[in-house]
Amino acid sequence: MNDFHVPVLLKESVDHLVSNKDGIYVDVTFGGGGHSREILDRLSSNGRLIVFDQDGETVENRISDQRITYVDSNFRYLYRYWKWLDCGRVDGVLADLGVSSHQFDTADRGFSFRFDAPIDMRMNENCEIDAADILKTYSEKELQNIFSKYGEVRNARRLSQVISDRRQQAPVRTTFELNEILGGVIVGDRAKYFAQVYQALRIEVNQEMECLKEMLEATLKILKKEGMLVAISYHSLEDRFVKRFLKSGSVDGVIQKDDFGRSLSKIKMLGKLILPSQEEMERNSRAKSAKMRVGVVL
Numbered sequence: 001m002n003d004f005h006v007p008v009l010l011k012e013s014v015d016h017l018v019s020n021k022d023g024i025y026v027d028v029t030f031g032g033g034g035h036s037r038e039i040l041d042r043l044s045s046n047g048r049l050i051v052f053d054q055d056g057e058t059v060e061n062r063i064s065d066q067r068i069t070y071v072d073s074n075f076r077y078l079y080r081y082w083k084w085l086d087c088g089r090v091d092g093v094l095a096d097l098g099v100s101s102h103q104f105d106t107a108d109r110g111f112s113f114r115f116d117a118p119i120d121m122r123m124n125e126n127c128e129i130d131a132a133d134i135l136k137t138y139s140e141k142e143l144q145n146i147f148s149k150y151g152e153v154r155n156a157r158r159l160s161q162v163i164s165d166r167r168q169q170a171p172v173r174t175t176f177e178l179n180e181i182l183g184g185v186i187v188g189d190r191a192k193y194f195a196q197v198y199q200a201l202r203i204e205v206n207q208e209m210e211c212l213k214e215m216l217e218a219t220l221k222i223l224k225k226e227g228m229l230v231a232i233s234y235h236s237l238e239d240r241f242v243k244r245f246l247k248s249g250s251v252d253g254v255i256q257k258d259d260f261g262r263s264l265s266k267i268k269m270l271g272k273l274i275l276p277s278q279e280e281m282e283r284n285s286r287a288k289s290a291k292m293r294v295g296v297v298l
C-alpha cells in the first residue's frame with residue numbers, strides 16, 4: 001500500500017477524529033486507504049466507516065472489512081450519499097485533500113511536469129474535460145484568471161498570452177510541450193514556477209475549490225453535536241478556505257449573528273494549525289506542505 005501513498009499526519013489526524021469506538025466516521029479521500037485502516041483499527045465491531053474516492057484506480061486498495069462502505073464518487077456529493085445511506089448523523093469526517101502520490105507519480109495521468117505524457121490531470125478519468133482541453137478552449141482571460149487565482153502565478157497575463165499565441169500553430173497536448181512554453185516565461189525559481197502553473201490547471205480540471213466548498217457545507221448537515229472535522233491541506237488556497245470555514249461556519253467567511261451580535265456558527269476551530277513533525281517531513285517529502293486543521297460541531 002505504501003507504494004500507492006504514504007499517509008501524512010496519520011496518528012495526529014485520527015487521534016483528533018475518533019473518540020467513539022462504536023461511532024460512524026467518513027473518510028472522504030480514501031486514496032491508498034492509510035487513514036481508513038488507522039480509523040478501522042480504533043473502531044469496535046459496531047463502528048462504521050464510509051469512504052469516498054473519485055479515482056477508479058483506488059478500487060484496488062479496497063479493504064475487506066464489513067464495517068466499511070465504499071462510495072465511488074466525488075465528495076461534493078457527500079450530503080446526497082449520506083441521505084441515501086440513511087445512517088444518522090456521523091461522529092467525524094476526515095478530508096486528506098489533493099492528489100495521492102500514485103496519481104502524481106503515474107506518468108500517464110499527466111499531473112507532473114517530470115514526465116512526458118498527455119496533459120490530463122483528471123482525478124476521475126470519466127470526467128470529460130482534461131487539462132489539454134482547458135489549454136485549448138479557455139480564452140486568454142480565463143487562462144489568466146486560473147493561473148493567477150489558483151497558482152498565484154506572478155506573470156499570469158504574459159503566460160496566457162504566450163499559450164494563446166502558441167496554440168494558433170498547434171494545440172498544447174503534452175506536459176513537455178507545456179514545459180517548453182513555460183521555459184520561455186519563467187519568473188523566479190523554475191521548479192516553483194512549474195509547480196504553480198501545474199497546480200492551477202489541476203485545481204481547475206478537478207473543480208477542487210467548488211468541491212471543497214460543497215463538501216465542507218455538507219459536514220454541518222451530517223455531523224452530530226461534538227462531531228469532528230479534520231482537514232489536511234497541501235496548498236495555501238485550500239488551507240485558507242478550511243480556516244475561513246472553521247472560523248465562521250461559512251465558506252464565504254460571513255459569520256451569521258443573532259440579534260445580540262452573537263455568532264450563530266455551528267462549528268468552532270479547535271487549537272491552531274497542526275504541522276507534521278520534522279522527522280515526518282524528512283521521511284516523507286509530501287508532508288512538507290501539509291497543514292492540518294480541526295473543527296468541532298457546536
Ligand SMILES: C[S@@+](CC[C@H](N)C(=O)[O-])C[C@H]1O[C@@H](n2cnc3c(N)ncnc32)[C@H](O)[C@@H]1O
Nearest residue numbers: 007029031032033034035053054055074075096
Ligand atoms: C491525498 S490522497 C488521500 C490519501 C489517503 N488519506 C491515504 O491514506 O492513502 C487524496 C485522495 O482523494 C481523492 N480525492 C481528491 N478530491 C476528491 C473529491 N473531490 N472527491 C473524491 N475523492 C477525491 C483523490 O482521488 C486521492 O485518491
